[in-house]
Amino acid sequence: MPTYKAPLRDMRFVMDEVFDFATGYETHGLTDATPDMVSAILEESAKFAGEVLAPLNRSGDEEGCHIDDGVVTTPKGFKEAYQQYVDNGWGSMTGPVEYGGQGLPASLGLVVAEMTASANYAWSMYPGLSQGCSAAIRAHGSPEQKKLYLNKLVPGTWTGSMCLTEPHCGTDLGLTKTRAVPREDGTYEITGTKIFISCGEHDFAENIVHLVLAKLPDAPAGTKGISLFIVPKFLPDANGEVGERNGVKCGSLEHKMGIKASATCVLNFDGATGFLIGEINKGLNCMFTMMNHARLGTGMQGLCHGEASYQTAIAYAKDRLQMRALSGPAAPDKPADPIIVHPDVRRMLLTMKGFNEGNRALAYYTAQLLDKAHYSKDESVRANAEDQLAFLTPICKAFMTETGLEVTNHGMQIFGGHGYIREWGQEQQMRDCRISLLYEGTNGIQALDLLGRKVLMSQGKMQRAFTKEVHQFCQANEGHATLGEYVTKLNKLNAEWGELTQKIAMRSMQNREEVGAAAMDFLMYSGYVTLAFFWLKMAVAAQATLDAGTSEEDFYKAKLATQEFYFKRLLPRARAHVEALEAGADSLMQMTAEQF
Amino acid sequence: MPTYKAPLRDMRFVMDEVFDFATGYETHGLTDATPDMVSAILEESAKFAGEVLAPLNRSGDEEGCHIDDGVVTTPKGFKEAYQQYVDNGWGSMTGPVEYGGQGLPASLGLVVAEMTASANYAWSMYPGLSQGCSAAIRAHGSPEQKKLYLNKLVPGTWTGSMCLTEPHCGTDLGLTKTRAVPREDGTYEITGTKIFISCGEHDFAENIVHLVLAKLPDAPAGTKGISLFIVPKFLPDANGEVGERNGVKCGSLEHKMGIKASATCVLNFDGATGFLIGEINKGLNCMFTMMNHARLGTGMQGLCHGEASYQTAIAYAKDRLQMRALSGPAAPDKPADPIIVHPDVRRMLLTMKGFNEGNRALAYYTAQLLDKAHYSKDESVRANAEDQLAFLTPICKAFMTETGLEVTNHGMQIFGGHGYIREWGQEQQMRDCRISLLYEGTNGIQALDLLGRKVLMSQGKMQRAFTKEVHQFCQANEGHATLGEYVTKLNKLNAEWGELTQKIAMRSMQNREEVGAAAMDFLMYSGYVTLAFFWLKMAVAAQATLDAGTSEEDFYKAKLATQEFYFKRLLPRARAHVEALEAGADSLMQMTAEQF
Known part of the structure; x- marks a missing residue:
C-alpha cells in the first residue's frame, strides 16, 4: 500500500x-x-x-x-x-x-x-x-x-467556492447566462446553473461562501458585462452567524475520471440572495485574483501527484526482483535483481526526479516571488516580482501539470501490469493528476495567456524580468569548473528564448493566428528552459557544498547526476518544440473544417 | 454520447x-x-x-x-x-x-x-x-x-486464454513457480497461481482453453525449464464435448484503471489436468507464437482507442462554440465560433490524425506482411516478410500504444473540463488505452526486443529488410514535383537510422548497459521514421489521385495536409530521441540505488 x-x-x-x-x-x-x-x-x-x-x-x-x-x-x-x-x-x-x-x-x-x-x-x-x-x-x-x-x-470555519463555468461556457465566460437582478435593498437575486463547481457542496463546514459570476439585466455583452457576487449557502444573521438557507442547491455530482473524493457539483441558483463584490461589470478582474491563486495551486498538483507517484515507484523499483542486470547479476544471492538495475527503469525514475525536483524549485521560486510581491518594502522589488509572477504563472500551471502527468505515467509503467491495478495507487495518481491539465483554464489557454497576454502584450517586458535573472546567473557562473558547459548551454537557450519571441511577434503582425499556432510549443519550450535554469542553480549549490566537504555526499551527488540527466535527456525536447513552432500557422490552418 | x-x-x-x-x-x-x-x-x-x-x-x-x-x-x-x-x-x-x-x-x-x-x-x-x-x-x-x-x-464455440504471469513474475518468466507433475497416463497435474489472466473466466462460452506455462519437477532453472500445457476448464469427453470440470478456478477479479468489462482473473490451478503442448522445456517458444500475435493486437489497441477518441473529439470540435477566432469571427451569426477554428485545437486534432492514420498504415502494412509470410509461394518473399514482421512487431506494440495514449489524452483535452466527465467517454478511452503500454511485454521490453534481439542479434539484417523498402521508395520518388523535400528528409533519416544502430553496436561492445540505455529512445525514433515513411507513401498516392483528377478533393487534400503536419510538427521529436540516446548509459547508471 x-x-x-x-x-x-x-x-x-x-x-x-x-x-x-x-x-x-x-x-x-x-x-x-x-x-x-x-x-x-x-x-x-x-x-x-x-x-x-x-x-x-x-x-x-x-x-x-x-x-x-x-x-x-x-x-x-x-x-x-x-x-x-x-x-x-x-x-x-x-x-x-x-x-x-x-x-x-x-x-x-x-x-x-x-x-x-x-x-x-x-x-x-x-x-x-x-x-x-x-x-x-x-x-x-x-x-x-x-x-x-x-x-x-480565514480560520476555516466556513469554506469557499468559485462558480464560473456554465454548461455552455467554460473558457468563454462572456457567454455567462446566470442573471443577477438588483433588489431594492441593494442585494441581488441570482438565478442560473453553474457546473463543475469543486467543493460546491459538502459536509466539512457549517457554511459555504460561493463567489458567483453573473450578469445584470442591462449588462454589456461579453466579458465586459460580468459581475461577481458573494452567495453564501446560509445567509449570515446580524451577528455574522449562520442564518437562513439561501436559494442555492446542489443538483447533482459529476462522475469523473479521478479526484473522486472532491465533490464536483452542479449548483442551481434559484433566486438566491447575492451581494455584489467589487464594481458592477468588473467581475472578471476580481475573478482573476482567485484564478491566479488557483493556477499556481493547480501547477502544484502536477508536482504533488508526481512526488507521490515517485515515492511509491522508487520503493517498488528497489524491492521488485525481475531479470538480471545486462552487465551481470547485481544480487546473485536472490532469484533476480531489483529492477532499479535496469537502464530503462532508471530512465523513467530519473525523468520523474528531473521533473519533480525541477518543478519544486520552480514552485518555490514562485513562492518567494509571492513573498516579495506581498511583503517587500521596496516598490521596484514588488513590481519586478509581479512581472515575474505574471510570466511564470501560466508556465507553472501548464508545464508542471503536463510533466506531472508524464511523471505519473512513468510511475505506473515502472510497476508493469501491477501499475494498472487499483491496489497500488499508481493509477489513481494518474487519474487524479489528469484534471490539472484541464481546469483553471486548459493548458492551451495558459499558453495563449503566456504568449499573447504576458509576453507579446508587455512587449517582452515580463519575459525579460525573468530572463534577466537567468542571464545574470549565467554570467556569474561562466566558466564554472565542473558545470561550465551547462552554463554555456543555458545561456544560449535563454538568448534563443528572446529571439523566438521576436520572431513570433514579427509573424503575428502578418497573421494573428501565428500566436495561437505557436503558443503551446512556446510554453513547453519556456518550461524546459526554466527548469534548466533551476536545475543548474541546484547543481551549483550542490557542487559548492561537495567542494566544501559534507557528510551527505550521496544527497548532493544525486542532485548533480539528476541535473546532468535533465540536460542530456530531457532538455533536448526543447529543440523539437522550436522546430514545431517554426512550422508556423499554415501547418495548422490550411485544412477546412470539412476536410477534418 | x-x-x-x-x-x-x-x-x-x-x-x-x-x-x-x-x-x-x-x-x-x-x-x-x-x-x-x-x-x-x-x-x-x-x-x-x-x-x-x-x-x-x-x-x-x-x-x-x-x-x-x-x-x-x-x-x-x-x-x-x-x-x-x-x-x-x-x-x-x-x-x-x-x-x-x-x-x-x-x-x-x-x-x-x-x-x-x-x-x-x-x-x-x-x-x-x-x-x-x-x-x-x-x-x-x-x-x-x-x-x-x-x-x-476456430468457430468460437470455446474461447482461449494465455496463462503466463504469476504474482512474483511477469517479465521474468524464468521465475515461474507453477508445477506440472507427470502422471502415468501421460497427462500432467498442474498446480499454481496465475494472475492478470485476461478473459480467464467468463460466461461467453461453454468451455475455456487455458494455455499455461509451468515447470516440471526436474526442469532446468530459468526460461529453459518452462513447458506449455493445455488446461481446459472442462475436460473434453471422448466425443470432444464438454465433460468433467477441471481443477482450475477463478479466485478473484482485479480492480483496474480501465478495460473493466474484460475479466482480469486470478486463476488457481489445484491439481488440474494438463496436456503438454510441444516439447518439454520448450514452452517459451510456443508462447512466443501467441505473444507475437498478441503484440500486434496490442499495438492495434493504440490505434483503436485513438480512432474512437478522434471521432468523438472532431464532432465536438465542430459543434462546441467557445471564443472567437483570432483572425475574426468565423460564425458571426452564432454566440461564439466552433472551437475547431482555434489553432491549438487543430494542433491536437492533427496530432490525433497524424498518429491514427499513420498507425493504421503501419498496421495494414504489417497485415500485408502476415499474408506474405503465411501464403506466399515464394520462399524468399516469405523469409523477407518474416524478417520485417520480427522487426516491426515491437515497433507496432510500443510506438502505436505510446502514441495511442497521447492521442486519447488530446481527445480528452479538446473537451476541456467535459473531457474529465465519464458521460463523454473520452476519459474511458484514455483509461482503457493505458493498459496497452503494459501488457504483452511492457514497452520497455519491446524496446529491448527491438534493439537487442531483432536489430543487434541479427547484425542489422532485420532492420535492413525494412530500411531497404524505405530506401527504394525514396529512390523511386526522388525529385518528386511537390513532395521532393520530404523524400529527401526521409532518405536522410533512414540513413541515420542505420548509423545509429552502428554507433550503439560499437558502444555496446564496451558496455552492455548501452543497449538498455538506448533502447526506448531507439524504438521511439524508429517509430517516428517508420510513420514518416508511411505518411509519405500515403501522400504520394494522394497526390497522384489529385493530379489525375478526382471528385474527392477534400479527402486527398486532407491526406497531404496531415502528412505535412506530421513532417513539420511531429517528426521533429525524432531529433530529441537521437540526442537523448547519444547521452549514453552513464547518464542513467552513475547513481547508486541508494542515491535515488
Whole structure:
C-alpha cells in the first residue's frame, strides 16, 4: 500500500540552500517565521500529511462523494481530518492577523500545501478553494464584507467556492447566462446553473461562501458585462452567524475520471440572495485574483501527484526482483535483481526526479516571488516580482501539470501490469493528476495567456524580468569548473528564448493566428528552459557544498547526476518544440473544417 | 454520447490505394477474397461494430465484471453480442478451413478486428485471446490436439486464454513457480497461481482453453525449464464435448484503471489436468507464437482507442462554440465560433490524425506482411516478410500504444473540463488505452526486443529488410514535383537510422548497459521514421489521385495536409530521441540505488 512521507530534505535544500527563504523573511520583516518556527511547522505538517491525510487517499477514491436530495456526504474520515486541520490552525497559517490568521509568509503556506496535496489531493481541494475565495474578498470586498466573511473563511470555519463555468461556457465566460437582478435593498437575486463547481457542496463546514459570476439585466455583452457576487449557502444573521438557507442547491455530482473524493457539483441558483463584490461589470478582474491563486495551486498538483507517484515507484523499483542486470547479476544471492538495475527503469525514475525536483524549485521560486510581491518594502522589488509572477504563472500551471502527468505515467509503467491495478495507487495518481491539465483554464489557454497576454502584450517586458535573472546567473557562473558547459548551454537557450519571441511577434503582425499556432510549443519550450535554469542553480549549490566537504555526499551527488540527466535527456525536447513552432500557422490552418 | 462509425473510406484508402491488398490476394491465390466479398465483409463488420458493440462500450465500463464463488458474469449484453459474433461467422473468418474456418486472409482479419476493437475494446479481448490460443495450438499442437481444440476454438464455440504471469513474475518468466507433475497416463497435474489472466473466466462460452506455462519437477532453472500445457476448464469427453470440470478456478477479479468489462482473473490451478503442448522445456517458444500475435493486437489497441477518441473529439470540435477566432469571427451569426477554428485545437486534432492514420498504415502494412509470410509461394518473399514482421512487431506494440495514449489524452483535452466527465467517454478511452503500454511485454521490453534481439542479434539484417523498402521508395520518388523535400528528409533519416544502430553496436561492445540505455529512445525514433515513411507513401498516392483528377478533393487534400503536419510538427521529436540516446548509459547508471 502506498504511503506518503514528506521529502523534507529535498524541500529544505530548495528553501535553504538554493533560495535562502530565511534571509527573505528577515528582509521582509516576517519576524514570526523564525528558523525554529519554520522547522516546527514543516515537521508537524509532514506528520499531519503522512499520518492523517495519506491514509484517506485511496479510500476516498474508492468511496467517492454521495448526494441525497442536495446534501453531499464526503468519504469517511474526510470531515474529521478537516476539523483537525482547522483546530490545529493549518488553514489560518498565512491568513491576515486581523481576521484570525497567523500572518505567516505565503511561501511557507505553499510548502505546507505541497505536503497536504501530495498526501491527498482531493481532500486538499476543500481548503484550497477557500484560500482563493479569501484572496478575492480580501482584494475586492468592502470593509463590511471582509469583516463578515474573512473572519469565518480565514480560520476555516466556513469554506469557499468559485462558480464560473456554465454548461455552455467554460473558457468563454462572456457567454455567462446566470442573471443577477438588483433588489431594492441593494442585494441581488441570482438565478442560473453553474457546473463543475469543486467543493460546491459538502459536509466539512457549517457554511459555504460561493463567489458567483453573473450578469445584470442591462449588462454589456461579453466579458465586459460580468459581475461577481458573494452567495453564501446560509445567509449570515446580524451577528455574522449562520442564518437562513439561501436559494442555492446542489443538483447533482459529476462522475469523473479521478479526484473522486472532491465533490464536483452542479449548483442551481434559484433566486438566491447575492451581494455584489467589487464594481458592477468588473467581475472578471476580481475573478482573476482567485484564478491566479488557483493556477499556481493547480501547477502544484502536477508536482504533488508526481512526488507521490515517485515515492511509491522508487520503493517498488528497489524491492521488485525481475531479470538480471545486462552487465551481470547485481544480487546473485536472490532469484533476480531489483529492477532499479535496469537502464530503462532508471530512465523513467530519473525523468520523474528531473521533473519533480525541477518543478519544486520552480514552485518555490514562485513562492518567494509571492513573498516579495506581498511583503517587500521596496516598490521596484514588488513590481519586478509581479512581472515575474505574471510570466511564470501560466508556465507553472501548464508545464508542471503536463510533466506531472508524464511523471505519473512513468510511475505506473515502472510497476508493469501491477501499475494498472487499483491496489497500488499508481493509477489513481494518474487519474487524479489528469484534471490539472484541464481546469483553471486548459493548458492551451495558459499558453495563449503566456504568449499573447504576458509576453507579446508587455512587449517582452515580463519575459525579460525573468530572463534577466537567468542571464545574470549565467554570467556569474561562466566558466564554472565542473558545470561550465551547462552554463554555456543555458545561456544560449535563454538568448534563443528572446529571439523566438521576436520572431513570433514579427509573424503575428502578418497573421494573428501565428500566436495561437505557436503558443503551446512556446510554453513547453519556456518550461524546459526554466527548469534548466533551476536545475543548474541546484547543481551549483550542490557542487559548492561537495567542494566544501559534507557528510551527505550521496544527497548532493544525486542532485548533480539528476541535473546532468535533465540536460542530456530531457532538455533536448526543447529543440523539437522550436522546430514545431517554426512550422508556423499554415501547418495548422490550411485544412477546412470539412476536410477534418 | 459517443458513437463509433468505422472509417471505411480511410481504411479503404490504405487497403486499396496505398498497399493494394487486392493484388496481394490474387498473387497469393486467396481467391475467396474477391473485391465484392471484401466490400461485403467490411460493410457488415462496420455495422456489427457500430450497432452491436459500440452501444455496449460505456455500459460495460460502468458495470464491469462480477464474480461469485468463481463464477464470472460479464456486463449486460456482452455474451449475447458474442453469440451473434459467432453465429455470423466473424470469429472463424481467418481460421483454417479444415477446422471450420473460412480461410480468409489474415490481413482482412486485422482490418475487421480494428472495427470491433475500436467499437468496444474490452469486449474484443475475449475473441482476441482465442485467436492467439488457436495460433499456438495450430503451430505446436499434436494432430489430435489440433482436431480436438481447433474445431472448437476456430468457430468460437470455446474461447482461449494465455496463462503466463504469476504474482512474483511477469517479465521474468524464468521465475515461474507453477508445477506440472507427470502422471502415468501421460497427462500432467498442474498446480499454481496465475494472475492478470485476461478473459480467464467468463460466461461467453461453454468451455475455456487455458494455455499455461509451468515447470516440471526436474526442469532446468530459468526460461529453459518452462513447458506449455493445455488446461481446459472442462475436460473434453471422448466425443470432444464438454465433460468433467477441471481443477482450475477463478479466485478473484482485479480492480483496474480501465478495460473493466474484460475479466482480469486470478486463476488457481489445484491439481488440474494438463496436456503438454510441444516439447518439454520448450514452452517459451510456443508462447512466443501467441505473444507475437498478441503484440500486434496490442499495438492495434493504440490505434483503436485513438480512432474512437478522434471521432468523438472532431464532432465536438465542430459543434462546441467557445471564443472567437483570432483572425475574426468565423460564425458571426452564432454566440461564439466552433472551437475547431482555434489553432491549438487543430494542433491536437492533427496530432490525433497524424498518429491514427499513420498507425493504421503501419498496421495494414504489417497485415500485408502476415499474408506474405503465411501464403506466399515464394520462399524468399516469405523469409523477407518474416524478417520485417520480427522487426516491426515491437515497433507496432510500443510506438502505436505510446502514441495511442497521447492521442486519447488530446481527445480528452479538446473537451476541456467535459473531457474529465465519464458521460463523454473520452476519459474511458484514455483509461482503457493505458493498459496497452503494459501488457504483452511492457514497452520497455519491446524496446529491448527491438534493439537487442531483432536489430543487434541479427547484425542489422532485420532492420535492413525494412530500411531497404524505405530506401527504394525514396529512390523511386526522388525529385518528386511537390513532395521532393520530404523524400529527401526521409532518405536522410533512414540513413541515420542505420548509423545509429552502428554507433550503439560499437558502444555496446564496451558496455552492455548501452543497449538498455538506448533502447526506448531507439524504438521511439524508429517509430517516428517508420510513420514518416508511411505518411509519405500515403501522400504520394494522394497526390497522384489529385493530379489525375478526382471528385474527392477534400479527402486527398486532407491526406497531404496531415502528412505535412506530421513532417513539420511531429517528426521533429525524432531529433530529441537521437540526442537523448547519444547521452549514453552513464547518464542513467552513475547513481547508486541508494542515491535515488
